[in-house]
Amino acid sequence: MIRYKKLGYIALNVTDVERSTHFYRDMVCLDQVGEIKEDVAFLSSSSDYHNLMLNKSDKPGLKRIGFEMESTKEWEKAFELLKKEGYAPVEVDKEERALLKIDKAFRFRDPNGVTFEFYNKMMQRAKPYEPSPVRVLKLDHVVLRVPNLQDTVRFFNEVLNFKISDTRHKPDGEMYFAFMRCFPNPFHHSFGISQGDDLRMFHIAYKVEDINDIGIARNRLINLDVPVIFGPGRHLASGSIFMYFLDPDGLTLEYTQDMEEFPEENPREPRMLDHTLRTTDLWEGASDPRIGKVGHVEV
Numbered sequence: 537m538i539r540y541k542k543l544g545y546i547a548l549n550v551t552d553v554e555r556s557t558h559f560y561r562d563m564v565c566l567d568q569v570g571e572i573k574e575d576v577a578f579l580s581s582s583s584d585y586h587n588l589m590l591n592k593s594d595k596p597g598l599k600r601i602g603f604e605m606e607s608t609k610e611w612e613k614a615f616e617l618l619k620k621e622g623y624a625p626v627e628v629d630k631e632e633r634a635l636l637k638i639d640k641a642f643r644f645r646d647p648n649g650v651t652f653e654f655y656n657k658m659m660q661r662a663k664p665y666e667p668s669p670v671r672v673l674k675l676d677h678v679v680l681r682v683p684n685l686q687d688t689v690r691f692f693n694e695v696l697n698f699k700i701s702d703t704r705h706k707p708d709g710e711m712y713f714a715f716m717r718c719f720p721n722p723f724h725h726s727f728g729i730s731q732g733d734d735l736r737m738f739h740i741a742y743k744v745e746d747i748n749d750i751g752i753a754r755n756r757l758i759n760l761d762v763p764v765i766f767g768p769g770r771h772l773a774s775g776s777i778f779m780y781f782l783d784p785d786g787l788t789l790e791y792t793q794d795m796e797e798f799p800e801e802n803p804r805e806p807r808m809l810d811h812t813l814r815t816t817d818l819w820e821g822a823s824d825p826r827i828g829k830v831g832h833v834e835v
């Protein structure tokens with residue numbers, strides 16, 4: 537069974553790289569790493585060289601999702617496993633790895649055609665990340681809407697060894713959402729999958745230090761007319777306090793705080809959660825219809 541370190545980075549497509557770089561630096565409060573070159577920008581919220589890559593495209597949304605493996609040995613095991621299972625992993629060439637500051641990497645497509653990159657390690661920055669005024673702690677999770685939830689969950693659980701933390705169900709019992717963690721990473725979910733009519737990126741989330749950061753962020757966003765579209769509230773599933781807002785292309789971002797953690801040995805059973813307003817927000821707030829609307833997935 538393959539083992540992961542964490543959700544490593546998200547490569548987004550944005551229509552104006554300079555505008556989005558300023559937004560993610562000044563409003564989301566990430567560090568811009570290096571200059572924008574050939575319409576590509578990198579941002580980070582840790583000692584990792586980056587956890588967000590911005591690429592220019594007419595179709596804003598997701599380019600790919602990167603997961604860091606626990607070790608080089610686990611990376612090799614993952615490559616062999618995906619090859620054996622027929623997912624045709626392809627190693628990333630030296631030039632691109634140099635740009636990404638990654639040692640070894642391969643890419644493959646999941647059953648929906650979404651590109652995933654698994655890598656062994658990323659260059660570490662000597663300069664400490666000093667987040668301000670919103671204290672962002674890490675890239676937390678990404679959520680996709682997929683046309684076939686059952687097959688997607690089966691692939692991530694049975695082939696890739698992601699664990700199911702909780703699922704959500706319609707009144708007739710049909711599952712419509714799965715929260716998954718990349719084992720043995722303890723956090724409730726680094727990957728969420730929702731049943732939808734089409735393939736779409738629903739949102740990406742960054743973890744912040746505490747409730748003060750959510751309050752500070754809310755006022756800063758509202759003062760600059762950035763749409764805050766849901767929250768602050770508290771999710772039942774992960775137990776986190778959340779707030780969602782939109783980036784300049786209308787992509788949905790979430791700040792999250794205080795998510796449940798699972799032990800590697802003897803974790804609790806996944807729960808079947810119902811389909812009510814309180815399951816999404818224990819404080820019973822309603823979301824704006826713009827949530828998750830923009831998020832083309834490059835396939």
Ligand SMILES: CC(C)c1ccc(C(=O)O)c(O)c1O
Pocket residue numbers: 679741771772773774775776790792816
């Ligand atoms: C509203 C979305 C899909 C959602 C629901 C629950 C959680 C959580 O429990 O943390 C999320 O992070 C979500 O984004």
Ligand SMILES: [Fe+2]
Pocket residue numbers: 677679739741790
């Ligand atoms: Fe979320």
